[in-house]
C-alpha cells in the first residue's frame with residue numbers, strides 16, 4: 281500500500297487506463313470551505329475554491345485519452361457550477377458520496393431510500409439545529425444536500441455522533457468527519473457503489489480506472505480500481521502522493537498521466 285506514484289509505469293497507464301476519478305476537496309482544490317448559516321436557516325454564505333487555470337487545461341487535454349469522473353460529497357449543483365469549464369463530453373459528476381451521477385446529459389439517483397430514511401435524516405437535522413442554537417460558535421450550519429446531511433463545524437464534536445446514534449437504532453448510517461464537519465448518510469451507498477455503477481455503464485473493469493482521495497469518505501473508493509491517496513496519513517491507497525503544503529495531489533496526478541499519454545514518456 282501507499283507505493284510512490286513513480287511505481288505506476290507510464291506504459292502500463294497507456295495500455296490499461298480508460299478512466300480516472302478525481303475527488304474534489306483536498307485533491308484538485310484546497311480544503312477549507314467557509315460556511316455560515318443563520319439560526320433560522322434563512323441566510324447562507326458559502327465560500328469555496330475554484331480549479332486553477334493550469335488544472336483546467338490539463339483536464340481538457342487528459343479527457344482526450346480517458347474518461348474523467350469527479351466524485352465528491354458535494355451536491356451536484358455545486359459540482360456542475362464548479363467544473364463548468366471542462367464539461368460535458370467524456371465527463372461524469374458523482375455527487376453526495378455516490379448518491380447521484382450526471383452522465384451523458386442525464387441526472388440519475390443511484391440508490392433509493394424509503395420515507396423512513398428521509399424521516400430519520402429530518403429528525404437528526406432537527407436535533408443538529410438545536411445543537412447549533414446551543415453552540416453557534418462551534419456549529420456553522422448545513423450545506424444544501426438532497427439525501428445526506430453535511431454539517432459544518434469548527435472541530436470534531438462527540439455530540440453530533442451521539443445525535444446520529446440516538447436516531448439510528450438499526451445502525452444503518454455513517455457519520456464521518458471530513459475535516460470541515462460531518463457527512464451523515466446511509467451506509468449502503470458510498471463513492472465505491474457509484475463507481476461500480478459507472479464502470480458498468482462505461483463497460484470497463486475496475487482495474488482500468490484510477491481513483492483518488494484524501495479522506496475517510498474516500499476509503500471505499502480508493503479500494504476500487506487503482507487507488508492513489510493524496511493524504512496517506514488519513515487514508516491509504518495502492519499508491520500515494522505525499523501531502524505537501526501548497527501542492528495539490530490531484531494536479532500532480534494529472535500531470536503524471538499527461539506524461540504517460542501525451543509526451544509518451546518511458547520509464
Ligand SMILES: [Mg+2]
Nearest residue numbers: 303305494495
Ligand atoms: Mg475527499
